Amino acid sequence: xxxxxxxxxxxxxxxxxxxxxxxxxxxxxxxxxxxxxxxxxxxxxxxxxxxxxxxxxxxxxxxxxxxxxxxxxxxxxxxxxxxxxxxxxxxxxxxxxxxxxxxxxxxxxxxxxxxxxxxxxxxxxxxxxxxxxxxxxxxxxxxxxxxxxxxxxxxxxxxxxxx
Amino acid sequence: xxxxxxxxxxxxxxxxxxxxxxxxxxxxxxxxxxxxxxxxxxxxxxxxxxxxxxxxxxxxxxxxxxxxxxxxxxxxxxxxxxxxxxxxxxxxxxxxxxxxxxxxxxxxxxxxxxxxxxxxxxxxxxxxxxxxxxxxxxxxxxxxxxxxxxxxxxxxxxxxxxxxxxxxxxxxxxxxxxxxxxxxxxxxxxxxxxxxxxxxxxxxxxxxxxx
Numbered sequence: 001x002x003x004x005x006x007x008x009x010x011x012x013x014x015x016x017x018x019x020x021x022x023x024x025x026x027x028x029x030x031x032x033x034x035x036x037x038x039x040x041x042x043x044x045x046x047x048x049x050x051x052x053x054x055x056x057x058x059x060x061x062x063x064x065x066x067x068x069x070x071x072x073x074x075x076x077x078x079x080x081x082x083x084x085x086x087x088x089x090x091x092x093x094x095x096x097x098x099x100x101x102x103x104x105x106x107x108x109x110x111x112x113x114x115x116x117x118x119x120x121x122x123x124x125x126x127x128x129x130x131x132x133x134x135x136x137x138x139x140x141x142x143x144x145x146x147x148x149x150x151x152x153x154x155x156x157x158x159x160x161x162x163x
Numbered sequence: 164x165x166x167x168x169x170x171x172x173x174x175x176x177x178x179x180x181x182x183x184x185x186x187x188x189x190x191x192x193x194x195x196x197x198x199x200x201x202x203x204x205x206x207x208x209x210x211x212x213x214x215x216x217x218x219x220x221x222x223x224x225x226x227x228x229x230x231x232x233x234x235x236x237x238x239x240x241x242x243x244x245x246x247x248x249x250x251x252x253x254x255x256x257x258x259x260x261x262x263x264x265x266x267x268x269x270x271x272x273x274x275x276x277x278x279x280x281x282x283x284x285x286x287x288x289x290x291x292x293x294x295x296x297x298x299x300x301x302x303x304x305x306x307x308x309x310x311x312x313x314x315x316x317x318x319x320x321x322x323x324x325x326x327x328x329x330x331x332x333x334x335x336x337x338x339x340x341x342x343x344x345x346x347x348x349x350x351x352x353x354x355x356x357x358x359x360x361x362x363x364x365x366x367x368x369x370x371x372x373x374x
Contacts, residue, residue, distance in 0.1 A: 028213040032176035038291040038300035155297030163305035
């Protein structure tokens with residue numbers, strides 16, 4: 001928060017103006033690798049036999065290390081578990097695509113779409129970077145709901161890892 | 164464009180490079196310490212929150228492997244000696260907006276180790292607020308560990324930077340030796356008493372021929 005107290009016309013009765021502004025966040029600290037904070041996302045509701053494509057927030061990775069070392073982003077999903085009957089939708093039924101990756105600075109991004117999120121599978125690799133650079137994408141996640149899946153609420157975890 | 168890089172997030176960096184690895188390539192971005200049996204290594208990292216909101220961060224070691232030169236993290240729970248020797252303190256931090264905090268990684272190497280290079284990652288992770296149905300999204304960022312274990316193995320990655328100075332090969336030494344010998348032999352021929360001896364021998368030969 002920035003507080004700026006402007007006092008005008010000191011001769012007359014006090015006229016005070018207070019301006020409060022919230023600054024936008026400065027770039028991440030030098031020498032670090034940074035990932036944006038994940039937004040809450042929901043899977044919505046669907047019927048057995050359908051494919052769902054939940055809306056996810058964008059992911060940004062910023063590299064201020066100043067090396068050409070690059071990094072890899074991996075994704076892993078847990079099984080989605082039906083909280084009442086214990087039925088699961090496994091990560092083998094999930095696909096992930098980064099779609100278009102927007103970059104700032106100098107870097108080459110290699111995208112790798114995945115159709116099985118069981119392991120920590122690589123979905124994007126940064127190489128030939130120099131100076132400060134960043135990459136942003138909005139993931140597309142597809143989940144196939146098998147026929148015969150039990151009714152109910154399913155929950156699980158999706159993890160992005162960058163190193 | 165500026166907007167995306169200014170969005171901020173969860174960051175991690177090496178805040179102190181151990182003196183023994185200072186000269187190694189990539190020691191400023193990876194943990195590359197050689198792990199000798201019965202030793203304990205510590206290294207400081209800095210975890211930062213460059214957003215305008217508070218952040219709850221978990222910090223922990225995780226396994227990784229190298230496949231065809233590609234560094235790949237493994238799912239939590241995969242077997243890894245390096246992970247079992249490693250710990251991070253504190254293991255969770257509440258970071259206020261725009262603040263950073265140091266954590267210490269400790270690697271306690273047991274007496275019995277099998278030589279090789281071990282891979283891992285020190286992760287800093289932040290989770291989304293669970294959705295109404297309990298779906299959670301986790302983003303994590305990490306410092307890679309490429310640690311040679313034992314005395315005999317050399318660190319396989321990161322690649323060593325070419326040191327620049329060339330070494331004289333055995334063949335070159337042979338050539339130098341032959342040249343030195345030739346120079347000495349020529350110089351010997353030109354010595355005054357050697358010249359005199361040669362002249363006398365020639366004279367003696369002529370005398371013999373005349374007879």
